[in-house]
Structure formats: structure tokens, C-alpha cells
Amino acid sequence: MTTNSIINEDLENIYKADINWSRFAGKTVLITGANGFLPAYLVETLLYVGDRFVDKKVKVIGLVRNIERAKKRFADYLSNSNLIFIEQDVVEEIRLDTNVDFIIHAASQASPKYYGTDPVGTLNANVLGTSNLLNLAKDHKVESFLFFSSSEVYGSLTNDQMPVNEDHYGYLNPLVVRSCYAESKRMGENMCASYSHQYQVNTKIIRPFHTYGPGMDLNDGRVFVDFVADVLKGENIVIKSDGTAKRAYCYITDAIIAYFKVLLNGKNGEAYNVGNPYNEHSVSELANIMVSLFEGEPLKVIMENKSNGSYLPSQVSRIVPDINKLKDLGWEPKVSAKEGFYRTVTSYKNIYNESI
Numbered sequence: 001m002t003t004n005s006i007i008n009e010d011l012e013n014i015y016k017a018d019i020n021w022s023r024f025a026g027k028t029v030l031i032t033g034a035n036g037f038l039p040a041y042l043v044e045t046l047l048y049v050g051d052r053f054v055d056k057k058v059k060v061i062g063l064v065r066n067i068e069r070a071k072k073r074f075a076d077y078l079s080n081s082n083l084i085f086i087e088q089d090v091v092e093e094i095r096l097d098t099n100v101d102f103i104i105h106a107a108s109q110a111s112p113k114y115y116g117t118d119p120v121g122t123l124n125a126n127v128l129g130t131s132n133l134l135n136l137a138k139d140h141k142v143e144s145f146l147f148f149s150s151s152e153v154y155g156s157l158t159n160d161q162m163p164v165n166e167d168h169y170g171y172l173n174p175l176v177v178r179s180c181y182a183e184s185k186r187m188g189e190n191m192c193a194s195y196s197h198q199y200q201v202n203t204k205i206i207r208p209f210h211t212y213g214p215g216m217d218l219n220d221g222r223v224f225v226d227f228v229a230d231v232l233k234g235e236n237i238v239i240k241s242d243g244t245a246k247r248a249y250c251y252i253t254d255a256i257i258a259y260f261k262v263l264l265n266g267k268n269g270e271a272y273n274v275g276n277p278y279n280e281h282s283v284s285e286l287a288n289i290m291v292s293l294f295e296g297e298p299l300k301v302i303m304e305n306k307s308n309g310s311y312l313p314s315q316v317s318r319i320v321p322d323i324n325k326l327k328d329l330g331w332e333p334k335v336s337a338k339e340g341f342y343r344t345v346t347s348y349k350n351i352y353n354e355s356i
Contacts, residue, residue: 003076006347007214010041010253011048017257018330021049023264026056027143030100032090032133033107033125034062035070037216038148038208041256042104043074043083050082057082061100063107065089073215090129100140102263105133106148108185112178113221119180126184127191134195134203144202146263147192149271151209151319152182165322166207166271189271196269204266206259209275209321212340213252214347223283224249227290231345236300237291243284243303246318250276251340254333261329273321276333279340280320286337293342 015021029046033039043060050058059082064070067087077083088094090107107129109115109122130147137145154164155172174183192203210224218229223239224247230237258274266272281289287301323332335343 004214004347006343007044010214010343011045013253014045014256014260015048015052017260019257019260020264021052023143024049024058024102025053026058027101028059028061028098029102029104030061030063030096030136031104031106032063032129033105033148034085035064035066035073036106036108036110037213038211038252038255038259039104039106040073040215041213041252042106042259044077045256045260047077047080047083059084059098061086061096061098063088063090063094089125090132091124092132094132094136096136096140100136101143102146103133103137103140103142103144104146104148104259104263105130108148109181110150111217111220111222112181113219115178115181119177123180123184126181126188130188130191134191134201137201137203138195138199142202144204144263144266145192145195146259147188147203147205149185149189149205149207150182151207151273151275151321153186153189153207154319155182157319159318162318163277163320163322164273166273166325193269202268204262204268205271206262206274207271207321208255209250209273209319210247211250211252211255211274213255213344215252216344218348224286227287228341228344228348231290231294231299232348234299236302237287238302238304239283239287240304241283243287244282244317246280246282246320248275248277248280248320249286249337249340250274250279250333251335251337251343254335258326258331258333261326261331265329272326272329273323274326275321275323276335277320277323278333279337281337289337290341290345293338294345 046058063086155170157170195201196203291299
């Protein structure tokens with residue numbers, strides 16, 4: 001169990017969800033990119049669940065590129081014998097001396113700050129890494145394989161195509177460098193469908209929309225993460241755009257519950273949107289929500305509309321998910337943006353005991 005009270009509450013809320021956790025009893029789960037914001041919560045959830053089993057624990061294998069960073073991220077769990085780390089790049093062949101029952105492939109450079117500086121590294125994890133993991137899944141005859149895709153696979157859509165369901169796609173230019181992420185995620189999805197078709201690997205795909213919560217890298221580069229960092233520093237929120245771009249923001253507990261539902265109950269070879277269409281806000285609206293949450297701190301929202309040369313912005317002005325397919329699995333998001341962002345900021349203050 002972690003020492004962060006907000007995360008402990010999150011883990012308990014996830015555990016109380018309508019999920020058949022017993023399917024993980026005595027099983028081994030491989031999670032790639034385990035240091036990352038979203039997969040780290042998956043690791044913690046499985047360890048939390050495993051503590052509830054009397055004799056059949058859940059073994060979690062976390063594949064990471066930086067073992068020292070992993071030890072820091074999972075400092076509260078280093079004495080847990082059910083957590084094992086493998087240090088390597090997912091694009092290299094993965095060799096295991098133990099059987100694996102579930103694979104969650106979440107290793108990816110998801111922050112836009114990498115798309116301009118390391119597009120090759122970005123696409124390699126989504127293509128070569130996915131190939132390695134799917135071959136491993138085939139060899140181990142895993143019960144289920146979950147691929148982390150992205151809402152960016154939809155490309156540019158018009159307003160009348162919103163909310164977007166899993167069968168509609170917009171234009172995506174493969175010759176634009178920023179497409180390295182979206183195009184490689186599209187390819188990763190096709191690989192999952194192909195392995196399901198040809199080798200009967202039980203692949204499932206999730207398309208996360210904007211997800212936030214405790215544990216985000218505050219240097220991530222996305223605007224909603226910058227807003228959290230600004231509040232923690234006690235600095236005014238500066239918007240370096242016109243503030244009109246709209247996104248649907250999903251708190252991490254809602255998202256994690258959805259991931260497990262798809263892993264266990266999703267249809268093979270199919271994709272599921274994971275997002276919160278009830279929390280759709282423009283950049284400027286979200287900035288004002290953040291300021292209003294902490295009225296004791298005299299923060300303001302400042303519009304600058306200046307571009308950042310190192311950041312390749314998305315050309316998509318609005319993206320909101322249709323979640324009817326996930327609703328059919330018994331899932332629906334519950335956490336509002338006000339509650340979720342308040343919990344997020346508070347979780348960092350619990351770590352530092354003060355604004356950073």
C-alpha cells in the first residue's frame with residue numbers, strides 16, 4: 001500500500017468496482033511501460049487486489065526502461081515479492097523464464113513533447129514493441145492481451161462527427177512528423193486484429209482519451225498537466241493558445257476500471273473508447289475550473305496565445321468519445337472534473353506537503 005492517502009482511496013474505489021478480480025488469483029500479469037502514469041496505476045491496483053487473496057497472489061512483471069526510476073515510483077512496494085521488474089526496451093526481444101497469463105502493452109511515448117524530438121522512438125514502441133508482445137502472447141497462449149492505443153487514431157474529425165464512435169475515422173497525413181504517434185497506434189491496432197484473426201490471440205484494444213490524476217509527469221507538456229503544475233507552484237495559469245480547443249477529461253479511477261473491464265470482458269480483436277464525455281471542457285474553461293478550485297490562492301488565467309517551438313500541437317480542435325460500447329460492458333465514468341482535478345492537486349501536495 002502506498003503512503004499517499006489520495007491514491008489509497010483511488011485503489012479502494014477501483015477495487016470496489018464490479019470486476020471479477022478472482023480471475024487474477026494465482027496469475028502472472030506482464031505490464032510494459034510500468035513506470036508510466038497509467039500503467040503504474042494498473043500495477044498498484046493488481047498488487048492491492050492481490051493483498052485481498054489469502055493464498056493465490058497476483059504476480060506482476062513490470063517491464064521498464066529505467067530500473068532506478070521504477071524503484072523510485074514503486075518505493076512503497078519494493079519489499080513485495082509479487083512485483084518483479086525487467087529492465088529493457090520493449091523494442092528488443094522479450095525473454096521470460098516464467099509463464100504469463102495476461103499482457104498489458106502500455107509502453108509508449110504518449111507525450112507530444114516527444115513527437116518532434118524522437119518520432120522514431122515513438123513509433124518503434126507502438127510497432128516493433130507491439131510485434132514483440134504479440135509474439136510473446138501467442139507463445140504463452142495468454143488469456144487476454146490489452147493494447148493501449150489512443151484517441152489520436154481518429155485523426156481530424158468534424159463537429160458533426162462528435163461524439164466519435166469506434167468505427168469512424170478522420171484524415172491523418174502520414175507525412176506529417178506528428179503523425180508518428182497516431183499512425184503507429186493505428187498499425188498497432190491492425191497488428192492486434194491480425195494476430196487475433198491468424199493466431200487466435202485474445203487481443204483487446206483501448207483508446208484512452210485525455211486522462212489525468214495522481215502520478216502524472218508534471219513535465220509532460222500537455223496543457224492540463226501544465227495547469228496542475230501551475231497551481232502547485234502558486235503561479236498564474238498561462239494559456240498559450242486561443243483556449244478554444246475542447247477535450248473530454250477522464251479521472252484515472254474511472255479509466256483504470258474501464259481498462260480492466262475490457263481486458264477481462266471485451267470482445268477479441270475489438271477497440272473501446274475510454275473517456276468521459278460528461279466532462280468536456282475547452283482549455284480556457286478548464287483553466288478557470290482549476291483557479292476556482294483553489295480560491296485561497298490568488299491565481300489568474302492569462303491568455304498569451306504564443307506557440308512553443310519544441311511542442312507540436314494537435315490539429316484536432318475537438319475530440320469527445322462515444323462510450324456506448326463500454327457501457328455495454330457495465331462501465332460509466334463517475335468522477336467530475338472539479339472533483340478529479342482537486343484530488344489530483346491534493347495528491348501532489350500530500351507528497352511534498354507544500355506547493356512545489
